[in-house]
Amino acid sequence: MVDRPLDETQLVEQARRGDLAAWETIVRAYQGIAFRTAYLLGGSAADAEEAVQDGFVKAYRALGRFRRGAPLKPWLLRIVANEAKNRRRAAGRRDALAVRVAAEDRPGDAVPSPEAALLAGESRRRLLEAVERLSDEHRDAIACRYFLELSEDETAAALGVRRGTVKSRLSRALERLRDELGEMP
Amino acid sequence: MNELELQLVELGRELDVPAAPDLAPRVVERVEGRRPFPWRPLAVALAVVVVAVAIAFAVPPARGAILRFFHLGGASVVRVETLPPAVERSQADGLGEPLTRDAAERRVAFKLVLPSTASRVYVLGDSLASVVVRAYGRTVLVSEFPGRGEFLEKLVAGRTDVERLQVDGQPALWLEGAPHVLQYFDRHRGFREEPILIRGNVLLWVHGPVTLRLEGKLTKAQALELAHRLD
Numbered sequence: 001m002v003d004r005p006l007d008e009t010q011l012v013e014q015a016r017r018g019d020l021a022a023w024e025t026i027v028r029a030y031q032g033i034a035f036r037t038a039y040l041l042g043g044s045a046a047d048a049e050e051a052v053q054d055g056f057v058k059a060y061r062a063l064g065r066f067r068r069g070a071p072l073k074p075w076l077l078r079i080v081a082n083e084a085k086n087r088r089r090a091a092g093r094r095d096a097l098a099v100r101v102a103a104e105d106r107p108g109d110a111v112p113s114p115e116a117a118l119l120a121g122e123s124r125r126r127l128l129e130a131v132e133r134l135s136d137e138h139r140d141a142i143a144c145r146y147f148l149e150l151s152e153d154e155t156a157a158a159l160g161v162r163r164g165t166v167k168s169r170l171s172r173a174l175e176r177l178r179d180e181l182g183e184m185p
Numbered sequence: 186m187n188e189l190e191l192q193l194v195e196l197g198r199e200l201d202v203p204a205a206p207d208l209a210p211r212v213v214e215r216v217e218g219r220r221p222f223p224w225r226p227l228a229v230a231l232a233v234v235v236v237a238v239a240i241a242f243a244v245p246p247a248r249g250a251i252l253r254f255f256h257l258g259g260a261s262v263v264r265v266e267t268l269p270p271a272v273e274r275s276q277a278d279g280l281g282e283p284l285t286r287d288a289a290e291r292r293v294a295f296k297l298v299l300p301s302t303a304s305r306v307y308v309l310g311d312s313l314a315s316v317v318v319r320a321y322g323r324t325v326l327v328s329e330f331p332g333r334g335e336f337l338e339k340l341v342a343g344r345t346d347v348e349r350l351q352v353d354g355q356p357a358l359w360l361e362g363a364p365h366v367l368q369y370f371d372r373h374r375g376f377r378e379e380p381i382l383i384r385g386n387v388l389l390w391v392h393g394p395v396t397l398r399l400e401g402k403l404t405k406a407q408a409l410e411l412a413h414r415l416d
Binding site: 020023024027028031032034035036039040045048049052053056057060061097098099123124127128131142143146147148149174177178 | 189190192193194195196197199200201202203205206207208209210211212213215216217
């Protein structure tokens with residue numbers, strides 16, 4: 001993620017003129033979210049690493065087609081997401097996601113009772129299992145919009161679909177999750 | 186956001202995602218060979234060329250030793266200082282599955298212009314179709330693959346000459362001299378054949394939406410004549 005003020009437009013212009021240091025700065029700024037995107041869509045750390053690397057190389061070479069002044073993050077994420085999905089397609093499978101063990105004891109939280117912690121953990125696992133059972137299209141939309149916390153526009157850009165498509169996929173995916181989980185609102 | 190959406194956001198924050206490695210040095214290393222042009226018409230072609238650079242950098246012995254690039258349709262030719270390790274094969278080996286012409290066209294999803302005299306069309310992956318024919322008393326391998334993307338890469342070293350030509354007004358490349366190395370990729374670059382050592386001469390040329398490749402111990406004039414007949 002971006003951890004300091006970044007004049008993105010200027011860096012892109014510099015990179016477009018062949019300034020590799022500027023591109024390196026951009027890579028460092030976005031490689032975190034790019035890796036997380038590739039991992040959540042592809043499900044493998046090794047594939048995610050390759051997808052991000054190939055994505056940034058392709059993006060650099062495609063800078064001539066990048067529309068000046070447009071937001072860089074969705075454009076980058078779209079290239080990386082494509083790389084990740086291509087690898088997922090080629091592999092014919094995707095590793096299941098998991099909840100961090102440490103998530104049971106989050107810093108700053110009041111210490112839950114053992115029963116409450118157990119219920120919360122069970123609820124998260126059930127929700128994740130239900131997400132994993134969704135179709136790739138619905139799961140990708142959920143991953144981008146909620147797991148990556150992208151806006152609807154950014155989700156649309158990352159997945160290469162219209163905003164309306166994102167909205168309908170999310171709506172159907174949420175409906176499917178509610179059906180599967182029964183008791184959830 | 187409703188309750189379920191909030192729970193999904195919360196779940197996302199608790200997913201076990203490995204820490205992102207620092208990929209910036211490797212990205213920079215891979216793109217360092219050439220700089221992009223801001224001019225739009227050149228950008229697309231250059232992007233494809235540079236993917237070839239990335240592929241070449243992925244071959245360890247070629248790393249850091251790339252001298253020149255040529256791009257033509259779905260193929261790239263990369264001149265390197267040292268060829269990477271490669272296996273030798275006969276022209277008929279490793280070409281893929283033998284199919285009827287109709288089945289081959291369905292598999293690759295484009296119209297074949299390969300010589301129709303061949304009884305079998307070999308298809309590798311989902312994008313490269315080949316036939317083996319006889320011409321000028323020699324065995325000749327003719328392959329066809331999409332002209333957009335990166336399906337075939339050739340690595341050549343010092344003693345292989347690369348010449349720019351034209352076949353019926355379309356751009357072509359003629360490779361002659363010392364052995365060179367060939368590698369195939371599928372539409373997603375997910376499928377890679379082992380690098381193959383090629384001892385014959387090669388003509389690559391563009392034919393509308395596809396790229397053609399002719400390999401055999403032919404002279405340049407013979408290869409051009411054969412290509413002209415195919416066109």
